[in-house]
Amino acid sequence: MGLTEIRKVCEVSLEIPAEKQPKLHNRWHPDIPFAGSIKNGETVKIECVDWTGGQIGNNDSADDMKNVDLTRIHYLSGPFEIEGVFDKNNGGGFLDEIYPTAPGILGCAPSAEVSSHFNILKFEAHNFPRVLATWNKREGELIAANKLDRIVAQPPNPQNVHAGSATEDIKEKVGREGARTIPGRPEHGGNCDIKNLSRGSKVYLPVHVKGAKFSVGDLHFSQGDGEISFCGAIEMAGVITINFKVMKNGVADLGMKSPLYLPGPVEPHYGPGRYLTFEGFSVDQHGKQHYMDVTVAYRQTTLRCIEYLRRFGYSDYQVYLLLSCAPVQGHVAGIVDIPNACTTLGLPMDIFDFDISPTGPAKKLDMGNCAYETDVKEGKITDGGKNSEISWGGGLAFKEK
């Protein structure tokens, strides 16, 4: 057999604004028109833009990041029609009340041999209207009940909606109803940001609409468990090579409510004994005891690692960024010994070109700086004040202290 060209089903431009490109979109809505069609069993190439749609320039300032227009991010390539996926009369079974028309499942296996060097893929199959309504209702309730001094979820927002090649009428509807593409969600996957979802993975996605309406985007070159500083993964545009197979009746056959996957064989491989491992518990930095709270424990675990690496001359923000993009292993270690959940963070010592093992006092090295905003000076993530909080979901922008 000679070489067979792999069909490129989507081309995007890094020069043209994302919102002008008909094969991109930044909302989940079943009415967004197909951007192309893929056969059952076919392998295709799909080009993707980076998560900011090109808003970040090549310079040494963090201002571009600070000034990112968050209504114009997270554009996905698609939605693509997967042929052979029908929307009714062949699903059925025990999940009918959840997925009344779920017909099957979509297995996607990026070809390890062909796809490029990025680490993270995000696969998402488009949503059924009822699922969309469910999302808007439950996230709306969270927003309504919110007493925190931060944004907890993003409701439908017509501003800067991009519905691909939709007509103005459809676009207006998508803006009013469409879910933002930023979070992952249990019913379809979405923006899970799982570091092992990489080259050679096989992903199993439930399908909710005829043609599947598969979308993909927001590639990461490298990421750690949690992607803790929000935009701290090494973000990239890229081309993925992906194979599609329809599994008829798959949702029922696999008893599946959320996506499944099998990782590929190429994740960085350091050996268990090379992970310097930090522990954290459900006691916050103010000394308050929480009940079995894994989120609190993982925050504390991360702080322990920041404190440890700070000794070598890194600023806290440098470590914060490092932990977001390096292949750190974040584990839920113990969750039954009341009142403390215990989480661990394994830091691969071999990613450093000097010895970070716990052998004694650290020698401070000149580590340079990470990029800061023009009105900010370097600071420390302390235990105390509000400014020092690790910004879960808050991004990197911060004020001078």
Add this chain to the structure above:
Amino acid sequence: MGLTEIRKVCEVSLEIPAEKQPKLHNRWHPDIPFAGSIKNGETVKIECVDWTGGQIGNNDSADDMKNVDLTRIHYLSGPFEIEGVFDKNNGGGFLDEIYPTAPGILGCAPSAEVSSHFNILKFEAHNFPRVLATWNKREGELIAANKLDRIVAQPPNPQNVHAGSATEDIKEKVGREGARTIPGRPEHGGNCDIKNLSRGSKVYLPVHVKGAKFSVGDLHFSQGDGEISFCGAIEMAGVITINFKVMKNGVADLGMKSPLYLPGPVEPHYGPGRYLTFEGFSVDQHGKQHYMDVTVAYRQTTLRCIEYLRRFGYSDYQVYLLLSCAPVQGHVAGIVDIPNACTTLGLPMDIFDFDISPTGPAKKLDMGNCAYETDVKEGKITDGGKNSEISWGGGLAFKEK
């Protein structure tokens, strides 16, 4: 060099009740007398009882577990004096306000060549009075504020206190003030239940009192991330072989607030592509959206796995137990895309002797039963009712439905 016998610093009996044995204790308190002395640099063997102190018989009923007296569990061997560990005038530095007399650090390296086949060790260095007071205060506040219909923490309790070889006066004081040994805590480690803390690991523990007062116990033969069903690890008595090194000024030198460790090289090794991986999000089984709640997400992830394996003929409780003792990988995957945290659970497919890969409908096999209490019939962990909740911190005892 000929063979040198490794000294056994602690012998325990599986016949004599734990509360009668002077080298065991079930409270953290600085006044518990030393159970023996270990030199800096020495390697010793330490015998440990199982976590119930022998309350579980060899039979097919779960009644022993249901009837476990929870005031008579989690006895540790020790506390041992580590020579060369002084309690003041040589600590100092930036953590003084937290650990005013912390003098050093204790590195423990179980010898991979010698120690036996269990997977999990729990290392704990005894606590300074001020730390103890801190614990009692913060856990007491949690108990006082509790509105949940469950026990959220266990305060000092004189009932069945065991303070080793202490006099009656000391024992009475320990009962009044001593912390329960059940949870892990950030200041000293304690019962972390980390599955990778196993053969060949090196653990770095902060020291708070003269002589360190090192204790160890509650060995696990095998455990998964989270030990999700509380007593679901394969529990065991055993002998560990352990080497001690004092690192002077170590707490300050390493900038350490919680224990650190380096895992050993012998964890089960399956390759990334052999972990069937489930995803879960911060939406609970009632459809309620939580804000970035990792605990909710990990519960959902675990439920996804139970639903998947149920198809092969396992009862839900069998899977629940399986996930507690098998080497599953629980990861904090994404924690920045509001409102959903995403966690994953990797299930090693190679621990099964039949194919569990997601290739189609499952063939139900006869899986027998796990042990139930005499007044319970087999049931299902459903999405709905209160009885079906995964019992975080609650153990396996459940009512008939």
Add this chain to the structure above:
Amino acid sequence: MGLTEIRKVCEVSLEIPAEKQPKLHNRWHPDIPFAGSIKNGETVKIECVDWTGGQIGNNDSADDMKNVDLTRIHYLSGPFEIEGVFDKNNGGGFLDEIYPTAPGILGCAPSAEVSSHFNILKFEAHNFPRVLATWNKREGELIAANKLDRIVAQPPNPQNVHAGSATEDIKEKVGREGARTIPGRPEHGGNCDIKNLSRGSKVYLPVHVKGAKFSVGDLHFSQGDGEISFCGAIEMAGVITINFKVMKNGVADLGMKSPLYLPGPVEPHYGPGRYLTFEGFSVDQHGKQHYMDVTVAYRQTTLRCIEYLRRFGYSDYQVYLLLSCAPVQGHVAGIVDIPNACTTLGLPMDIFDFDISPTGPAKKLDMGNCAYETDVKEGKITDGGKNSEISWGGGLAFKEK
């Protein structure tokens, strides 16, 4: 299900001489009587003596090794009858001319959960008379043609033959015809000394006689690829737990001429980047070019590692022993670029408690000595003279230089 005792099918003594114990034998011969019987599907425990049958004392001299009587070594436990294995009329197929009566195959899966901490198992199924004749003929031809100044193979030898519980007549016949148990052989496995044949492995062995006549022995605690100094593995007596399954028609079904195996999941796990890797080629230490000779290349590779570690204060013989018992990875790297085969030896840097990475001049440390014979002083493995040769198949005994 309560605990079921695993049946111990063989007990041996470390006090009684091996040649007096009826469940041991040191020859391959189909007439050696069964030492016990095991059901198809049964899991049993089998006790084994060490390879010298107890000739090595606990002392600091190598004289015991030098004086080992090589006619009284390598006693195996067995042979055991595996029920359900018949010797004719149900084999057949394409390997008839090689195994005319081969009926099936024996799959052995040591239980990872139960078996102890040794690394190496040696499985062997007893031989058909025609296979035995083949061995004696082909090894006899090698001996007859030998022009090397060393023993190249060991023919049948009546001296110190041990045929288990055989009668004197049978014993005399076994002495005359029986093959030595020292080498591995393609038809049945035998003493392969494969470092990955360890806990949790599944081994597939061809069967040549009714009842299989399974034997096992010569356990190793730890070993590197090649076991390069002959008796350099850490040898041990021990108990193995093993499960047997008969695979009817297996030899034909699997197209098998030599044993197959699947390693267990517990080999030491260091990560590829932690193996300092040496290269060697088909040019010997006298500068002579050999044609694609992998044996020469692997010898050279090993010498490169000895030279490297020598710089840290080890004697050459210490390294020689170290490479035999540490989990080094010996690879056939390139075998097609005439005239040089290339082999590599990966040395796990993490087994050392100091840094051996190639960062500059080494600091010589006091490494003590390995045990020498009483008439030998410490020496060096040089490139030149005959005394310095790495003793493939020659053991550790050497003369003063």
Add this chain to the structure above:
Amino acid sequence: MGLTEIRKVCEVSLEIPAEKQPKLHNRWHPDIPFAGSIKNGETVKIECVDWTGGQIGNNDSADDMKNVDLTRIHYLSGPFEIEGVFDKNNGGGFLDEIYPTAPGILGCAPSAEVSSHFNILKFEAHNFPRVLATWNKREGELIAANKLDRIVAQPPNPQNVHAGSATEDIKEKVGREGARTIPGRPEHGGNCDIKNLSRGSKVYLPVHVKGAKFSVGDLHFSQGDGEISFCGAIEMAGVITINFKVMKNGVADLGMKSPLYLPGPVEPHYGPGRYLTFEGFSVDQHGKQHYMDVTVAYRQTTLRCIEYLRRFGYSDYQVYLLLSCAPVQGHVAGIVDIPNACTTLGLPMDIFDFDISPTGPAKKLDMGNCAYETDVKEGKITDGGKNSEISWGGGLAFKEK
């Protein structure tokens, strides 16, 4: 810091014949002029042609391979001057008689973050005249003594010599004296074809001439241990990104006679239990016993794997090719139990998209064909005749049977 462009020190063309390009060469000789200069510490990109210099067309016939002109292959990019490498007065020490002017060592660390997806790099530092004379002498002696019916080494050959930008006089000298670039050699590395010498590796090369004269080429996309069918790796042209550091006095400091390397962390990662492992011994396919011959044993091991996979419908030649390019693990398992060396070949079962585990008879599938020459029909690698020999160093061309 903004992005810094990595300098490309060598561009090659896939359109222009290799012998016309001044930055390529196909001989080792110290007089070949520098093709460029690289600073100590610099990271550069180097373009390379494939090993045939473009002689293979994109078609379904093996005739291109059969007709490859073997005097016009294995062109390397370079030689490059590494600044800071001097050729005398700063080496010295214990290897003077071998490397009288060896000044240092060259550590090359391909940047894992930047370099592309190929698996195999070949690094080579140019040779000192005395080393060159040594090569020609010892390989000439092998050729003179050859009684095999095959080419055992390739002496200097003026035909189609390419000496980069050399003058005609130099080129004539290089043709007369220069060593072929095809084999690896112990003194400098060369064409080692080691499958783990890939992304992220750090290679330590001895330096023999001023400026080092570093060359690189013959990239492989994927390869198994041994590259057993000669050109069976997936060959490619490509661009490598590589960093250079000079280690003064390194040859003496590291006691190094042949190159060393540390693999990168990204080799395919399957877990030990997923390698179906075949055993082979020093008994050839004619039943002849060889003495501890690892080459014979590895050939037999490979044949066992071919026989096993043949059952699934592959032709022998398909498997032969597969084993050359798939990441199989070839180990020297046992080399001390006379007369049999034992080697193993681990085949990762997870590279197949159907189950190849040893569970019973295989179902033959339609596997298509590999490309054959126009005058050849598909055949089998049998045990017997001369035609069936595995062609170590012989390539894929074969005659009809």
